Amino acid sequence: MTQLILPRPIENEFILGFIGRIKRVNLESSSSEALRKLVSHFKLDQEDLPYRMHYYQSERHLRALALTSGKSVDEFLFYHSNFAAEGLTPESAAQWLSLRMRAKKGKRYPESKLPHLCRECIGQQVREVNTPFWDRRHQLDGLYWCPVHKSVLLALDDWFANDAQIPLAAIAYARTPATADEFDKYPVLRSFSEVMIRFLQYPLWRSAPRIEACLQSLAIAQGLCTQEGDVPKVPVDSPFLSDIAFKECPAWWLNDVFGLQRGVDCKGCSALNSVFSARGHAPSVCYALALSLLLSSRERAHVFDES
Numbered sequence: 001m002t003q004l005i006l007p008r009p010i011e012n013e014f015i016l017g018f019i020g021r022i023k024r025v026n027l028e029s030s031s032s033e034a035l036r037k038l039v040s041h042f043k044l045d046q047e048d049l050p051y052r053m054h055y056y057q058s059e060r061h062l063r064a065l066a067l068t069s070g071k072s073v074d075e076f077l078f079y080h081s082n083f084a085a086e087g088l089t090p091e092s093a094a095q096w097l098s099l100r101m102r103a104k105k106g107k108r109y110p111e112s113k114l115p116h117l118c119r120e121c122i123g124q125q126v127r128e129v130n131t132p133f134w135d136r137r138h139q140l141d142g143l144y145w146c147p148v149h150k151s152v153l154l155a156l157d158d159w160f161a162n163d164a165q166i167p168l169a170a171i172a173y174a175r176t177p178a179t180a181d182e183f184d185k186y187p188v189l190r191s192f193s194e195v196m197i198r199f200l201q202y203p204l205w206r207s208a209p210r211i212e213a214c215l216q217s218l219a220i221a222q223g224l225c226t227q228e229g230d231v232p233k234v235p236v237d238s239p240f241l242s243d244i245a246f247k248e249c250p251a252w253w254l255n256d257v258f259g260l261q262r263g264v265d266c267k268g269c270s271a272l273n274s275v276f277s278a279r280g281h282a283p284s285v286c287y288a289l290a291l292s293l294l295l296s297s298r299e300r301a302h303v304f305d306e307s
């Protein structure tokens, strides 16, 4: 049997960072090699799996990671990925992992946010658990500020360029489009962060019909959609949700997260503007922003409590 050190994942440690940590404590040459050894350690390579053309190796990797963590695959994903908050299903996990493991330096895959970290969290992590780690909350779509410290998150290179190691020396050079004062200047950003983090514990799909019904009634009252939930049929002089968003959020952020550009036509086609009738299929960032723009924090708590 291959002798391996099997670290337990830390609370909120992101799956890709956990893989990197397994690689480092075992002095393996790469994260892929560490996963291969892990699969062999648990003898998962000797099992027959249903034939799948592309992702069967990643399914073994996920099972090995779950066994390392002492959890089921579903539990491991629930606590160490952002699948629940971002509306991805556990069935797509192997495909997601396969793409991320194959990502080469400098090459970005769709949907992938660069690894982000909070400088102040790193110090706290070292004090509390003796090691810096990648917090999954910092990797949530649309989050560019630390929800705990309110400071700007720093973006580093692709995950496996450094085998997911936190390059402390590189932090000084990390890039970010965000500025420190925006999080105070735009309160909607803070509400958005809170909603996205809430989605980690209470996945959107469980309460999507109720959230959507609530958003739709508010949208009808404000002329953002018709009685039927239709957005393109609203009279042209009525505002779109994105028009409200541009008053309450930084323009670069709306472009980065939602692909919105101020003053561009075809606003009715954007996922954000038609979130009221998406039947749960819009990206969860759209629900999070709509809830943040249209509801007060008390109203949001009320919707969540009853969903």
Ligand SMILES: [Zn+2]
Pocket (backbone or CB within 6 Å): 118, 119, 120, 121, 122, 146, 147, 148, 149, 150
């Ligand atoms: Zn922080």
